[in-house]
Amino acid sequence: MVVSVELDFVDALRGTEIRVRVPGGRRCKACEGRGVAAGSEEQACPECGGSGRRQAVEGPMRIVATCPACGGTGTKAEPCPVCEGSGVEPGDREVTVRIPPGADTGDRLRVPGKGLPGRGRGPDGDLYVEVRVRPHRFFERDGLDLRLRLPVTLEEAYLGTKVEIPTPDGPVTLKIPPRSQPRRKLRLKEKGVRRGGKRGHLYVELDVRLPDREDPEVAEAIRVTTKGYSRPVREEITL
Ligand SMILES: [Zn+2]
Ligand SMILES: [Zn+2]
Structure with missing residues:
Protein backbone atom coordinates (compact mmCIF):
# COMPACT_ATOMS: atom_id res chain seq x y z
CA MET A 1 0.00 0.00 0.00
CA ARG A 26 -9.28 -1.79 8.73
CA ARG A 27 -8.91 -5.21 10.25
CA CYS A 28 -12.43 -6.29 11.36
CA LYS A 29 -12.74 -5.87 15.12
CA ALA A 30 -15.48 -8.49 15.54
CA CYS A 31 -13.40 -11.36 14.14
CA GLU A 32 -9.92 -9.81 14.51
CA GLY A 33 -9.56 -10.08 10.77
CA ARG A 34 -10.04 -13.82 10.58
CA GLY A 35 -13.36 -13.57 8.75
CA VAL A 36 -14.94 -16.25 10.93
CA ALA A 37 -17.94 -15.75 13.23
CA ALA A 38 -16.94 -15.87 16.90
CA GLY A 39 -17.29 -19.37 18.42
CA SER A 40 -18.30 -21.05 15.17
CA GLU A 41 -14.85 -22.53 14.65
CA GLU A 42 -14.92 -24.52 17.88
CA GLN A 43 -17.93 -26.54 16.74
CA ALA A 44 -17.37 -29.65 14.68
CA CYS A 45 -18.82 -29.80 11.18
CA PRO A 46 -22.15 -31.69 11.45
CA GLU A 47 -21.59 -33.30 8.05
CA CYS A 48 -18.25 -34.97 8.72
CA GLY A 49 -18.18 -34.90 12.51
CA GLY A 50 -14.95 -32.91 12.47
CA SER A 51 -12.80 -35.19 10.33
CA GLY A 52 -12.97 -32.94 7.28
CA ARG A 53 -13.44 -36.01 5.11
CA ARG A 54 -16.44 -37.87 3.87
CA GLN A 55 -16.54 -41.53 2.96
CA ALA A 56 -18.78 -42.86 0.28
CA VAL A 57 -19.31 -46.53 -0.40
CA GLU A 58 -19.93 -47.53 -3.98
CA GLY A 59 -20.18 -51.27 -4.27
CA PRO A 60 -16.83 -52.66 -3.19
CA MET A 61 -15.14 -49.25 -3.33
CA ARG A 62 -14.75 -46.87 -0.43
CA ILE A 63 -14.12 -43.39 -1.67
CA VAL A 64 -12.68 -40.78 0.70
CA ALA A 65 -13.28 -37.20 -0.34
CA THR A 66 -12.95 -33.77 1.21
CA CYS A 67 -16.09 -32.81 3.10
CA PRO A 68 -17.95 -30.32 0.88
CA ALA A 69 -19.76 -28.74 3.83
CA CYS A 70 -16.64 -27.50 5.65
CA GLY A 71 -14.11 -27.64 2.83
CA GLY A 72 -11.97 -30.02 4.86
CA THR A 73 -11.53 -27.84 7.92
CA GLY A 74 -13.74 -30.08 10.07
CA THR A 75 -15.33 -27.11 11.78
CA LYS A 76 -18.65 -25.41 11.45
CA ALA A 77 -16.91 -22.07 10.82
CA GLU A 78 -19.33 -19.46 9.57
CA PRO A 79 -18.43 -16.17 7.95
CA CYS A 80 -18.18 -13.22 10.34
CA PRO A 81 -21.48 -11.32 10.08
CA VAL A 82 -19.77 -7.94 10.42
CA CYS A 83 -17.28 -8.23 7.54
CA GLU A 84 -19.05 -11.05 5.67
CA GLY A 85 -15.94 -13.15 5.96
CA SER A 86 -13.52 -10.74 4.36
CA GLY A 87 -11.77 -9.92 7.64
CA VAL A 88 -11.75 -6.25 6.66
CA GLU A 89 -14.23 -3.55 7.56
CA PRO A 90 -14.51 -0.34 5.59
CA GLY A 91 -12.92 2.90 6.79
CA PRO A 135 9.20 24.32 -2.75
CA HIS A 136 10.49 27.14 -0.58
CA ARG A 137 10.18 30.81 -1.50
CA PHE A 138 13.92 31.43 -1.35
CA PHE A 139 15.79 28.18 -0.80
CA GLU A 140 16.22 25.40 -3.32
CA ARG A 141 17.17 21.79 -2.68
CA ASP A 142 19.74 20.05 -4.84
CA GLY A 143 20.27 16.68 -3.21
CA LEU A 144 22.02 17.51 0.03
CA ASP A 145 22.99 21.00 -1.08
CA LEU A 146 20.90 24.09 -0.53
CA ARG A 147 20.90 27.09 -2.83
CA LEU A 148 19.90 30.60 -1.96
CA ARG A 149 19.77 33.70 -4.13
CA LEU A 150 20.72 36.51 -1.82
CA PRO A 151 19.86 40.10 -2.71
CA VAL A 152 22.65 42.55 -1.84
CA THR A 153 23.02 46.25 -2.50
CA LEU A 154 25.57 47.72 -4.84
CA GLU A 155 27.43 49.09 -1.84
CA GLU A 156 27.53 45.69 -0.10
CA ALA A 157 28.80 43.98 -3.25
CA TYR A 158 31.47 46.62 -3.88
CA LEU A 159 32.72 47.23 -0.36
CA GLY A 160 32.09 43.77 1.04
CA THR A 161 30.13 43.08 4.20
CA LYS A 162 28.87 40.43 6.58
CA VAL A 163 25.29 39.20 6.26
CA GLU A 164 23.32 36.93 8.54
CA ILE A 165 21.89 33.93 6.66
CA PRO A 166 19.24 31.52 7.99
CA THR A 167 20.40 27.89 7.77
CA PRO A 168 19.01 24.56 9.06
CA ASP A 169 21.36 25.01 12.06
CA GLY A 170 20.21 28.54 12.77
CA PRO A 171 21.63 31.83 11.53
CA VAL A 172 25.26 31.99 10.40
CA THR A 173 27.33 34.93 9.22
CA LEU A 174 28.28 35.03 5.56
CA LYS A 175 31.25 37.16 4.58
CA ILE A 176 30.78 38.88 1.24
CA PRO A 177 34.21 39.78 -0.13
CA PRO A 178 34.76 43.28 -1.56
CA ARG A 179 34.08 43.75 -5.28
CA SER A 180 31.87 40.68 -5.57
CA GLN A 181 30.27 40.50 -9.00
CA PRO A 182 26.59 39.63 -9.55
CA ARG A 183 25.89 35.86 -9.53
CA ARG A 184 29.01 35.19 -7.50
CA LYS A 185 28.58 31.91 -5.62
CA LEU A 186 29.74 31.68 -2.03
CA ARG A 187 29.79 28.41 -0.15
CA LEU A 188 28.82 27.89 3.45
CA LYS A 189 30.53 24.60 4.15
CA GLU A 190 28.31 21.87 5.61
CA LYS A 191 25.41 24.22 6.18
CA GLY A 192 23.20 22.32 3.76
CA VAL A 193 20.92 19.35 4.34
CA ARG A 194 21.76 16.83 7.05
CA ARG A 195 20.79 13.29 6.13
CA GLY A 196 22.04 10.14 7.78
CA GLY A 197 25.67 10.92 8.57
CA LYS A 198 26.03 13.17 5.54
CA ARG A 199 25.94 16.90 5.24
CA GLY A 200 25.54 19.12 2.19
CA HIS A 201 26.69 22.69 1.64
CA LEU A 202 24.75 25.91 1.35
CA TYR A 203 25.55 27.84 -1.83
CA VAL A 204 24.68 31.50 -1.79
CA GLU A 205 24.41 33.27 -5.12
CA LEU A 206 24.66 37.04 -4.94
CA ASP A 207 21.84 38.93 -6.54
CA VAL A 208 23.27 42.45 -6.76
CA ARG A 209 20.44 44.96 -6.87
CA LEU A 210 21.03 48.39 -8.34
CA PRO A 211 19.35 51.37 -6.71
CA ASP A 212 15.79 51.50 -8.10
CA ARG A 213 14.69 54.93 -6.90
CA GLU A 214 15.39 58.01 -8.99
CA ASP A 215 17.70 60.33 -7.08
CA PRO A 216 20.04 63.00 -8.47
CA GLU A 217 22.59 62.38 -5.77
CA VAL A 218 22.69 58.64 -6.57
CA ALA A 219 22.99 59.44 -10.27
CA GLU A 220 25.95 61.70 -9.50
CA ALA A 221 27.61 59.00 -7.40
CA ILE A 222 27.00 56.34 -10.08
CA ARG A 223 28.72 58.50 -12.70
CA VAL A 224 31.82 58.43 -10.56
CA THR A 225 31.81 54.60 -10.52
CA THR A 226 32.77 54.45 -14.21
CA LYS A 227 36.38 55.03 -13.31
CA GLY A 228 36.32 51.98 -11.06
CA TYR A 229 36.47 49.44 -13.94
CA SER A 230 39.91 47.95 -14.54
CA ARG A 231 39.04 47.30 -18.21
CA PRO A 232 36.17 48.08 -20.59
CA VAL A 233 33.25 45.83 -19.65
CA ARG A 234 32.46 44.77 -23.25
CA GLU A 235 36.07 44.28 -24.25
CA GLU A 236 35.72 40.57 -24.96
CA ILE A 237 32.32 40.58 -26.61
CA THR A 238 32.70 39.37 -30.20
CA LEU A 239 30.69 37.24 -32.56
ZN1 LIG B 1 -17.19 -31.23 7.24
ZN1 LIG C 1 -15.21 -9.85 10.69
Whole structure:
Protein backbone atom coordinates (compact mmCIF):
# COMPACT_ATOMS: atom_id res chain seq x y z
CA MET A 1 0.00 0.00 0.00
CA VAL A 2 1.46 3.34 -1.07
CA VAL A 3 0.31 6.77 0.09
CA SER A 4 1.71 10.11 -1.02
CA VAL A 5 2.43 12.95 1.36
CA GLU A 6 3.48 16.55 0.84
CA LEU A 7 5.92 18.00 3.31
CA ASP A 8 6.77 21.55 4.15
CA PHE A 9 10.31 22.43 3.03
CA VAL A 10 11.58 23.14 6.53
CA ASP A 11 9.81 20.11 8.08
CA ALA A 12 11.56 17.89 5.52
CA LEU A 13 14.92 19.46 6.39
CA ARG A 14 14.54 18.98 10.11
CA GLY A 15 12.48 15.80 10.18
CA THR A 16 8.99 15.62 11.59
CA GLU A 17 6.14 13.36 12.53
CA ILE A 18 3.00 13.34 10.42
CA ARG A 19 -0.39 11.66 10.53
CA VAL A 20 -1.46 10.07 7.27
CA ARG A 21 -4.87 8.74 6.33
CA VAL A 22 -4.57 5.26 4.92
CA PRO A 23 -7.53 4.01 2.87
CA GLY A 24 -8.25 0.36 2.13
CA GLY A 25 -10.14 -0.67 5.24
CA ARG A 26 -9.28 -1.79 8.73
CA ARG A 27 -8.91 -5.21 10.25
CA CYS A 28 -12.43 -6.29 11.36
CA LYS A 29 -12.74 -5.87 15.12
CA ALA A 30 -15.48 -8.49 15.54
CA CYS A 31 -13.40 -11.36 14.14
CA GLU A 32 -9.92 -9.81 14.51
CA GLY A 33 -9.56 -10.08 10.77
CA ARG A 34 -10.04 -13.82 10.58
CA GLY A 35 -13.36 -13.57 8.75
CA VAL A 36 -14.94 -16.25 10.93
CA ALA A 37 -17.94 -15.75 13.23
CA ALA A 38 -16.94 -15.87 16.90
CA GLY A 39 -17.29 -19.37 18.42
CA SER A 40 -18.30 -21.05 15.17
CA GLU A 41 -14.85 -22.53 14.65
CA GLU A 42 -14.92 -24.52 17.88
CA GLN A 43 -17.93 -26.54 16.74
CA ALA A 44 -17.37 -29.65 14.68
CA CYS A 45 -18.82 -29.80 11.18
CA PRO A 46 -22.15 -31.69 11.45
CA GLU A 47 -21.59 -33.30 8.05
CA CYS A 48 -18.25 -34.97 8.72
CA GLY A 49 -18.18 -34.90 12.51
CA GLY A 50 -14.95 -32.91 12.47
CA SER A 51 -12.80 -35.19 10.33
CA GLY A 52 -12.97 -32.94 7.28
CA ARG A 53 -13.44 -36.01 5.11
CA ARG A 54 -16.44 -37.87 3.87
CA GLN A 55 -16.54 -41.53 2.96
CA ALA A 56 -18.78 -42.86 0.28
CA VAL A 57 -19.31 -46.53 -0.40
CA GLU A 58 -19.93 -47.53 -3.98
CA GLY A 59 -20.18 -51.27 -4.27
CA PRO A 60 -16.83 -52.66 -3.19
CA MET A 61 -15.14 -49.25 -3.33
CA ARG A 62 -14.75 -46.87 -0.43
CA ILE A 63 -14.12 -43.39 -1.67
CA VAL A 64 -12.68 -40.78 0.70
CA ALA A 65 -13.28 -37.20 -0.34
CA THR A 66 -12.95 -33.77 1.21
CA CYS A 67 -16.09 -32.81 3.10
CA PRO A 68 -17.95 -30.32 0.88
CA ALA A 69 -19.76 -28.74 3.83
CA CYS A 70 -16.64 -27.50 5.65
CA GLY A 71 -14.11 -27.64 2.83
CA GLY A 72 -11.97 -30.02 4.86
CA THR A 73 -11.53 -27.84 7.92
CA GLY A 74 -13.74 -30.08 10.07
CA THR A 75 -15.33 -27.11 11.78
CA LYS A 76 -18.65 -25.41 11.45
CA ALA A 77 -16.91 -22.07 10.82
CA GLU A 78 -19.33 -19.46 9.57
CA PRO A 79 -18.43 -16.17 7.95
CA CYS A 80 -18.18 -13.22 10.34
CA PRO A 81 -21.48 -11.32 10.08
CA VAL A 82 -19.77 -7.94 10.42
CA CYS A 83 -17.28 -8.23 7.54
CA GLU A 84 -19.05 -11.05 5.67
CA GLY A 85 -15.94 -13.15 5.96
CA SER A 86 -13.52 -10.74 4.36
CA GLY A 87 -11.77 -9.92 7.64
CA VAL A 88 -11.75 -6.25 6.66
CA GLU A 89 -14.23 -3.55 7.56
CA PRO A 90 -14.51 -0.34 5.59
CA GLY A 91 -12.92 2.90 6.79
CA ASP A 92 -9.65 4.79 6.80
CA ARG A 93 -6.90 4.44 9.34
CA GLU A 94 -4.69 7.16 10.75
CA VAL A 95 -1.05 6.20 10.89
CA THR A 96 1.74 8.20 12.50
CA VAL A 97 4.81 8.32 10.30
CA ARG A 98 8.18 9.61 11.44
CA ILE A 99 9.94 11.56 8.70
CA PRO A 100 13.72 11.49 9.16
CA PRO A 101 15.70 14.74 8.74
CA GLY A 102 16.70 15.41 5.15
CA ALA A 103 13.72 13.66 3.51
CA ASP A 104 13.47 14.60 -0.16
CA THR A 105 11.04 14.43 -3.05
CA GLY A 106 10.96 10.89 -4.43
CA ASP A 107 11.80 9.22 -1.12
CA ARG A 108 9.81 6.14 -0.25
CA LEU A 109 9.61 5.43 3.45
CA ARG A 110 8.60 1.97 4.60
CA VAL A 111 6.37 1.66 7.64
CA PRO A 112 6.24 -2.03 8.56
CA GLY A 113 2.85 -3.52 9.38
CA LYS A 114 0.84 -0.37 8.65
CA GLY A 115 -0.34 -1.27 5.15
CA LEU A 116 -3.41 -3.24 4.15
CA PRO A 117 -4.87 -5.52 6.84
CA GLY A 118 -3.62 -9.08 6.49
CA ARG A 119 -6.02 -11.86 5.55
CA GLY A 120 -6.96 -14.25 8.32
CA ARG A 121 -4.09 -14.72 10.71
CA GLY A 122 -1.68 -13.19 8.20
CA PRO A 123 0.27 -10.11 9.24
CA ASP A 124 -0.74 -6.66 8.03
CA GLY A 125 1.11 -5.44 4.96
CA ASP A 126 3.69 -2.66 4.92
CA LEU A 127 2.84 0.93 4.24
CA TYR A 128 5.00 2.93 1.83
CA VAL A 129 4.96 6.68 2.15
CA GLU A 130 5.98 8.57 -0.96
CA VAL A 131 7.39 11.98 -0.17
CA ARG A 132 7.05 15.22 -2.06
CA VAL A 133 8.66 18.33 -0.61
CA ARG A 134 6.94 21.63 -1.28
CA PRO A 135 9.20 24.32 -2.75
CA HIS A 136 10.49 27.14 -0.58
CA ARG A 137 10.18 30.81 -1.50
CA PHE A 138 13.92 31.43 -1.35
CA PHE A 139 15.79 28.18 -0.80
CA GLU A 140 16.22 25.40 -3.32
CA ARG A 141 17.17 21.79 -2.68
CA ASP A 142 19.74 20.05 -4.84
CA GLY A 143 20.27 16.68 -3.21
CA LEU A 144 22.02 17.51 0.03
CA ASP A 145 22.99 21.00 -1.08
CA LEU A 146 20.90 24.09 -0.53
CA ARG A 147 20.90 27.09 -2.83
CA LEU A 148 19.90 30.60 -1.96
CA ARG A 149 19.77 33.70 -4.13
CA LEU A 150 20.72 36.51 -1.82
CA PRO A 151 19.86 40.10 -2.71
CA VAL A 152 22.65 42.55 -1.84
CA THR A 153 23.02 46.25 -2.50
CA LEU A 154 25.57 47.72 -4.84
CA GLU A 155 27.43 49.09 -1.84
CA GLU A 156 27.53 45.69 -0.10
CA ALA A 157 28.80 43.98 -3.25
CA TYR A 158 31.47 46.62 -3.88
CA LEU A 159 32.72 47.23 -0.36
CA GLY A 160 32.09 43.77 1.04
CA THR A 161 30.13 43.08 4.20
CA LYS A 162 28.87 40.43 6.58
CA VAL A 163 25.29 39.20 6.26
CA GLU A 164 23.32 36.93 8.54
CA ILE A 165 21.89 33.93 6.66
CA PRO A 166 19.24 31.52 7.99
CA THR A 167 20.40 27.89 7.77
CA PRO A 168 19.01 24.56 9.06
CA ASP A 169 21.36 25.01 12.06
CA GLY A 170 20.21 28.54 12.77
CA PRO A 171 21.63 31.83 11.53
CA VAL A 172 25.26 31.99 10.40
CA THR A 173 27.33 34.93 9.22
CA LEU A 174 28.28 35.03 5.56
CA LYS A 175 31.25 37.16 4.58
CA ILE A 176 30.78 38.88 1.24
CA PRO A 177 34.21 39.78 -0.13
CA PRO A 178 34.76 43.28 -1.56
CA ARG A 179 34.08 43.75 -5.28
CA SER A 180 31.87 40.68 -5.57
CA GLN A 181 30.27 40.50 -9.00
CA PRO A 182 26.59 39.63 -9.55
CA ARG A 183 25.89 35.86 -9.53
CA ARG A 184 29.01 35.19 -7.50
CA LYS A 185 28.58 31.91 -5.62
CA LEU A 186 29.74 31.68 -2.03
CA ARG A 187 29.79 28.41 -0.15
CA LEU A 188 28.82 27.89 3.45
CA LYS A 189 30.53 24.60 4.15
CA GLU A 190 28.31 21.87 5.61
CA LYS A 191 25.41 24.22 6.18
CA GLY A 192 23.20 22.32 3.76
CA VAL A 193 20.92 19.35 4.34
CA ARG A 194 21.76 16.83 7.05
CA ARG A 195 20.79 13.29 6.13
CA GLY A 196 22.04 10.14 7.78
CA GLY A 197 25.67 10.92 8.57
CA LYS A 198 26.03 13.17 5.54
CA ARG A 199 25.94 16.90 5.24
CA GLY A 200 25.54 19.12 2.19
CA HIS A 201 26.69 22.69 1.64
CA LEU A 202 24.75 25.91 1.35
CA TYR A 203 25.55 27.84 -1.83
CA VAL A 204 24.68 31.50 -1.79
CA GLU A 205 24.41 33.27 -5.12
CA LEU A 206 24.66 37.04 -4.94
CA ASP A 207 21.84 38.93 -6.54
CA VAL A 208 23.27 42.45 -6.76
CA ARG A 209 20.44 44.96 -6.87
CA LEU A 210 21.03 48.39 -8.34
CA PRO A 211 19.35 51.37 -6.71
CA ASP A 212 15.79 51.50 -8.10
CA ARG A 213 14.69 54.93 -6.90
CA GLU A 214 15.39 58.01 -8.99
CA ASP A 215 17.70 60.33 -7.08
CA PRO A 216 20.04 63.00 -8.47
CA GLU A 217 22.59 62.38 -5.77
CA VAL A 218 22.69 58.64 -6.57
CA ALA A 219 22.99 59.44 -10.27
CA GLU A 220 25.95 61.70 -9.50
CA ALA A 221 27.61 59.00 -7.40
CA ILE A 222 27.00 56.34 -10.08
CA ARG A 223 28.72 58.50 -12.70
CA VAL A 224 31.82 58.43 -10.56
CA THR A 225 31.81 54.60 -10.52
CA THR A 226 32.77 54.45 -14.21
CA LYS A 227 36.38 55.03 -13.31
CA GLY A 228 36.32 51.98 -11.06
CA TYR A 229 36.47 49.44 -13.94
CA SER A 230 39.91 47.95 -14.54
CA ARG A 231 39.04 47.30 -18.21
CA PRO A 232 36.17 48.08 -20.59
CA VAL A 233 33.25 45.83 -19.65
CA ARG A 234 32.46 44.77 -23.25
CA GLU A 235 36.07 44.28 -24.25
CA GLU A 236 35.72 40.57 -24.96
CA ILE A 237 32.32 40.58 -26.61
CA THR A 238 32.70 39.37 -30.20
CA LEU A 239 30.69 37.24 -32.56
ZN1 LIG B 1 -17.19 -31.23 7.24
ZN1 LIG C 1 -15.21 -9.85 10.69
